[in-house]
Amino acid sequence: MWRGVLAILRKDLRIEWRTKESLAGFVVLGVLLVVIFSVALDPAPADAPRLAPSVLWAAFVFTGLLGIQRGFVLERENDCLGGVLASPIDPATLYLGKLATNIVLLAVMQALVVPLVGVLLHAQLGTVLPALLLVLFLGNLGFASLATLFAAMTVRARAREVMLPVLLLPLLVPVLIGGVKATEAVLRGGFGAAAGALGVLVAFDAIFVVAGVLLFEQVIRD
Amino acid sequence: MSDNLGYLFAAYTAVWLGIFLYVRRLARRGRELEEEIRDLRRRIES
């Protein structure tokens, strides 16, 4: 099964690399959101670092919603989804492959956005990098676990593309809260302080990766 | 204390009104559907 997952991951990433324009758009959107939030909040220089976690995660969530939809839309437009389903890949493998792809895409976007937030909001993100990377990974995993499942629903009809954020946002609140609180704690005092928030993220990830594996088949059937 | 009575009244009115409106909506929809069923059945038989 894991060979299948890697195969899907490699294929998807190769497609993303070839269509660099849309990947670039995805990253630029993240950057833009950070700038817009910073301008709208307009904090005094002393207050700015306090806002960094919130700005980060709000930007990630919105960028992520727009970007992950593309992954499936791309396939529908080339009618590749039919091809993929015709091959004997089981839905669980397909789901995990797509999940991995989405996590990588999020990480690529965050690689640019996180340093940017550090610069714009004067937050010392570099000193806590390992802890921060763990928080980001857990958050990405949680976000992508549900987003991958729901994005497959938009393959069938137009109205649902608008619906994706509407359906996903309330479900993703724990990821948002956990991510922000964990990032805050990490910036203040390293790992220990983040225990509660990390627990939330880990629990979310565990529940919804399993749920995704079990339910994905229902979403791509027919 | 007596102006808090207003809040108490508002809350319970909201609950009863909400329930009443929902039941009324369901009853109405039910009648429309039953009529449509009768109408469709007639058209199929003819």
Place this chain on the structure above:
Amino acid sequence: MPLLAALFPWAVLVLMLVAQWLIFVVVPTEAQMGIVQRIFYFHVPAAWAAFLCFFVVAGASAVYLWRGSRAADRLAHASAEVGVLFCTLVLVTGPIWARPIWGVWWTWDPRLTMTVILWAIYAGYLMLRAFGGADEAVARYAAVLGIVGVLDIPVIRVSVRLLHGIHPAVLTNKEGGSGLTDPMMRTTLYVASLAMLLLGGWLVALRVRTGRLEAEVAGLRRELEHV
């Protein structure tokens, strides 16, 4: 059986009126919050009823996905609608209660926050079913959403505790845990809860019937095309 079905709505009404009488006439006034505290006796049962409805949505959705039962699908849809109704009532009575007690219409305390999120999740479910189109797949998508929503409940509950809420001391009062001094208060709460539960059951049954009629209409329409 049909006698039971005919009597049930009256039983619901009687029980609701009994509860209302207990709440307005019998139960003693709570010491700290005064008469406004009586809102609690519908506010909390409505929340419990909403939760139960959402659990039914998840269960019925699971049955639909793994057995293909259309009746289960109709039950899920009906339960979601009634659940959102109860959730709305919680979100309306909550602020009405909060305003005289704490001077604000809204607080981001864990319970209210969770109720808003839950409302949004299942309002989304209803929107998906209403606007997702006539495609067969929509029912399956909604079922997935119904299950995911319930799975999210424990995580949401834990995560909102991480937010700044209203002052804890006031919070315990609102939860009613330390506030229910008189045994009559407990009894009133239980009677009101039973009344809400049965009311919910009746509303779901009505809504399921509507769903069945809609299915019949759809079937007849298809038959008409082939005639």
